[in-house]
Amino acid sequence: MPVRGRLSDPVLHPVAYFSVGCNTRGVYGNDFDQPGAASLLEEVDAAERALKAAAEGQVVAGDGDELQAYFDAVIAADQKIEPRDWMPEAYRKGLIRQIAQHAHSEIIGMQPEGNWISRAPSLQRKAILLAKVQDEAGHGLYLYAAAETLGINRDELVDMLISGKQKYSSIFNYPTLTWADVGAIGWLVDGAAIVNQVPLCRCSYGPYARAMIRICKEESFHQRQGYEILYTLAHGTPGQKAMAQDSVDRWWYPSLAMFGPPDTESTHSEQSMAWKIKRFSNDDLRQKFVDMCVPQAEVLDLRIPDPALAWNEQRQAYDYTQPDYDELFQVIRGDGPCNRQRMAHRRAAHDDGAWVREAAAAYATKHSVGGRHE
Amino acid sequence: MSELWEVFIRPRRGLSHVHVGSLHAPDAQIALRNARDVYTRRQEGVSIWVVRAADITASSPDEKDAFFDPAADKVYRHPTFYKVPEGVAHL
Numbered sequence: 001m002p003v004r005g006r007l008s009d010p011v012l013h014p015v016a017y018f019s020v021g022c023n024t025r026g027v028y029g030n031d032f033d034q035p036g037a038a039s040l041l042e043e044v045d046a047a048e049r050a051l052k053a054a055a056e057g058q059v060v061a062g063d064g065d066e067l068q069a070y071f072d073a074v075i076a077a078d079q080k081i082e083p084r085d086w087m088p089e090a091y092r093k094g095l096i097r098q099i100a101q102h103a104h105s106e107i108i109g110m111q112p113e114g115n116w117i118s119r120a121p122s123l124q125r126k127a128i129l130l131a132k133v134q135d136e137a138g139h140g141l142y143l144y145a146a147a148e149t150l151g152i153n154r155d156e157l158v159d160m161l162i163s164g165k166q167k168y169s170s171i172f173n174y175p176t177l178t179w180a181d182v183g184a185i186g187w188l189v190d191g192a193a194i195v196n197q198v199p200l201c202r203c204s205y206g207p208y209a210r211a212m213i214r215i216c217k218e219e220s221f222h223q224r225q226g227y228e229i230l231y232t233l234a235h236g237t238p239g240q241k242a243m244a245q246d247s248v249d250r251w252w253y254p255s256l257a258m259f260g261p262p263d264t265e266s267t268h269s270e271q272s273m274a275w276k277i278k279r280f281s282n283d284d285l286r287q288k289f290v291d292m293c294v295p296q297a298e299v300l301d302l303r304i305p306d307p308a309l310a311w312n313e314q315r316q317a318y319d320y321t322q323p324d325y326d327e328l329f330q331v332i333r334g335d336g337p338c339n340r341q342r343m344a345h346r347r348a349a350h351d352d353g354a355w356v357r358e359a360a361a362a363y364a365t366k367h368s369v370g371g372r373h374e
Numbered sequence: 375m376s377e378l379w380e381v382f383i384r385p386r387r388g389l390s391h392v393h394v395g396s397l398h399a400p401d402a403q404i405a406l407r408n409a410r411d412v413y414t415r416r417q418e419g420v421s422i423w424v425v426r427a428a429d430i431t432a433s434s435p436d437e438k439d440a441f442f443d444p445a446a447d448k449v450y451r452h453p454t455f456y457k458v459p460e461g462v463a464h465l
Contacts (some may be wrong), residue, residue: 082435148378154376207395299401
């Protein structure tokens with residue numbers, strides 16, 4: 001749970017990206033040891049430790065001849081299913097769909113922010129934004145690689161995005177109108193994504209869990225850089241502060257909608273829970289996100305655009321206004337502000353890159369004549 | 375067209391290469407460069423191996439019992455199997 005005012009040093013502890021270490025802790029930085037430090041990163045770290053601990057444990061005593069029983073026993077023991085293990089067809093298909101849509105979201109997610117690379121307000125902001133957008137591409141690639149371990153190939157995955165057969169997160173169909181939107185995306189959109197994704201670090205499918213641990217650690221840089229952009233604007237000129245407030249006003253409800261429909265209308269959640277793919281309900285995660293954001297907004301000195309927002313002593317959580325789910329479904333159906341633009345851009349980028357793929361393949365063929373010597 | 379490559383990274387001197395994921399590339403040189411961009415953006419490694427996925431032969435989880443069982447009943451391979459008489463040092 002969030003602690004009020006814990007971000008007393010709001011221009012954020014620098015993360016030790018450049019420390020040299022052998023594990024992700026050394027590489028991605030570690031500021032968990034500070035009192036009240038980031039609880040989400042701590043959860044990612046705990047998930048990583050749990051993954052190692054489960055792997056150390058005795059192999060579950062399932063009946064090796066009974067495939068389903070063995071699968072169930074591995075899941076029950078919190079161990080991981082690995083690529084060549086037997087798994088129910090619905091588990092495989094469901095995971096492919098979920099991982100692929102997650103990958104597509106990372107790929108399309110480069111567009112709203114890419115919009116501001118050429119207009120970033122300083123060289124440093126530009127370099128940071130470039131690194132962040134490159135990370136999004138990397139996340140898409142980790143996830144495509146994880147999906148491919150389930151027996152689908154990359155061409156099929158790319159085709160499902162380009163043809164519109166599979167969706168990506170509806171949030172990326174909103175436009176980035178001002179520089180402050182880059183901040184709001186980092187703070188709210190990446191923040192919501194992290195809350196959604198941290199539990200996936202404990203997903204029962206090994207390659208997905210490992211990809212998510214890596215992604216969550218990188219996402220926390222994204223969230224902090226967004227928060228820092230907003231903090232800087234909110235403590236700048238009145239015009240800059242107004243720009244920051246306007247971006248929070250526009251991104252708040254779409255970010256809440258990222259957690260999906262309310263539990264009462266959510267489909268295929270139960271099976272996902274039983275298979276330990278999904279671990280918390282949409283509404284629980286949404287609540288967690290709201291409770292995190294309120295004190296963070298206070299430090300920013302920006303207003304969350306919800307007049308009904310109030311601390312509920314009894315629930316020990318904030319009451320808040322639900323996002324407009326009709327709008328969510330409308331955007332998912334294809335009628336958001338930027339759906340057509342995002343898809344057109346992705347298709348054009350794919351087509352424009354065709355000559356590079358062909359040239360690389362021709363070069364590889366030419367040099368492989370007479371064996372596989374390089 | 376584009377082949378699947380498995381990527382192994384040595385995080386630093388003194389450690390062995392560890393599998394980190396896969397990627398697509400038309401040849402080994404491009405696979406290496408792609409691996410650098412995808413898997414070592416934060417100095418995660420000092421050395422990269424890329425191996426064509428098609429060139430890897432793997433044991434099958436289906437036959438794991440038959441395949442690995444012979445090791446299970448050879449407890450005498452572990453030093454703890456042996457009784458050491460009291461008072462014997464450096465053994």
